[in-house]
Amino acid sequence: MTSRTRDILRLLAAVNGRRREDVSLAVMAALVHRSRFDLHRRFRQVTGETPKAYTSRVRLARAAAELLATNRLISQVASANGFASHEVFARSFTRHFGVSSRAYRARGLQGDVRIHADTVDLVAPCVGLYRMTISEQRKASVPVDIVVKELPAIHALVMRRRTTRDGIAAALSECLPTVFAYAQRHGLAMAGPPFARYPEVSMGSLVLEAGVTIAAPAPEDPGGGIEAITIPAGAAAVVIHKGPYDRLQETYQEIEAWIRDEGLLIAGPPRETYLTDPGEYPDPATWETEIAQPVRSGAAQA
The missing domain is CATH 1.10.10.60 (Homeodomain-like)
Incomplete structure (x- = not known):
């Protein structure tokens, strides 16, 4: 930076x-x-x-x-x-x-008004700034605490884009403000911070779903490139990544190694939720991103 x-x-x-x-x-x-x-x-x-x-x-x-x-x-x-x-x-x-x-x-509004208001207060300032690149001296990795949690099903509004790893920030800056504004304009209660999900990842590109969770299913097809989806409940390896977005990949690698060591299998696309807003917390060292990687028991495949 x-x-x-x-x-x-x-x-x-x-x-x-x-x-x-x-x-x-x-x-x-x-x-x-x-x-x-x-x-x-x-x-x-x-x-x-x-x-x-x-x-x-x-x-x-x-x-x-x-x-x-x-x-x-x-x-x-x-x-x-x-x-x-x-x-x-x-x-x-x-x-x-x-x-x-x-x-x-x-x-x-359809849903919990207080949670919606808190979400808007948190997210509105810099909904287009998540995943921004920080160019500064590398520091030693901070150990992460990975736990398996049972996550509930969530309803969400998302926009889908195919991009490269270097293009994630630009894709989020386009998609998240659009989805956020749609939810507000149509009276759909937001139920938490923005997130990105990666249903397809390859060496050269990835598919990104960027959006916000909502309290209840959308009553109609949003259209305009916005989709209403439901992410199913299930077990996930969950960790809070602390620090710049540039180092998220290191935390993903730690999660993958931990899953192998625990005898678990990856069971779906990972999701990262942006818990802090760069516009409210200008120091990248304070940024927190929750990563949830769906998992299942390795014995289930035997």
């Missing part, structure tokens, strides 16, 4: 904590001691969005979740999320979600 990229991540963490305050381009530039032109360019390089588009999207996502999770007046929700007036909020909300804030609240 370059120092300038780290500066942008630190800026995001600062901006995301200023829910009511001015986060104009001039204010952001002052926070990182850069010209507005330079910040605008580098901000877009890192996040894929302009500073204005980024702050508006995050504040609208959080405000939408708050509309569902609380009984606060719409004007209070608007003010709490940094909008200058109810009128500005109303126009921005309708343009972003396709319905008025009042209609959005009246429609409600």
Whole structure:
């Protein structure tokens, strides 16, 4: 990670904590001691969005979740999320979600509203930044604690892409924001952080399913490249990878060796869930990714 990229991540963490305050381009530039032109360019390089588009999207996502999770007046929700007036909020909300804030609240949500709101709060800031590449000096591997758990079935919305290992971050930055926005716009309660699943892996490429878990099956086919799937329940070798995404492959190798040593067999595609948001935690050493590799007893094949 370059120092300038780290500066942008630190800026995001600062901006995301200023829910009511001015986060104009001039204010952001002052926070990182850069010209507005330079910040605008580098901000877009890192996040894929302009500073204005980024702050508006995050504040609208959080405000939408708050509309569902609380009984606060719409004007209070608007003010709490940094909008200058109810009128500005109303126009921005309708343009972003396709319905008025009042209609959005009246429609409600299918699923646990509190979990949905917590998920939105966690994920909205940098839903397009997972798996970003960090170029810094290699450090010694940290031992990982692998355990077998019985995981429940989950319902999810995903987009599928064929890519290379080097293209994972770009694929996630395209797919995850699209799936996240669809769930919010259609009142589908999200039930946890974003994830990526790898149903097909070869030497030259892989198939990636990127998405979010939802509380209940989608009532209709999403279309537009988004699919509703159910990931079956079952046993999985589970580990928390701590640190940059660049080193995930090392943890996968440890899992594979552990499975062999335990006499188990791989029983399905692995899934990695992004527990921390780079925009809230700018230090890559603090990033946590849960890896779940489905397994079954080796004796079952005999």
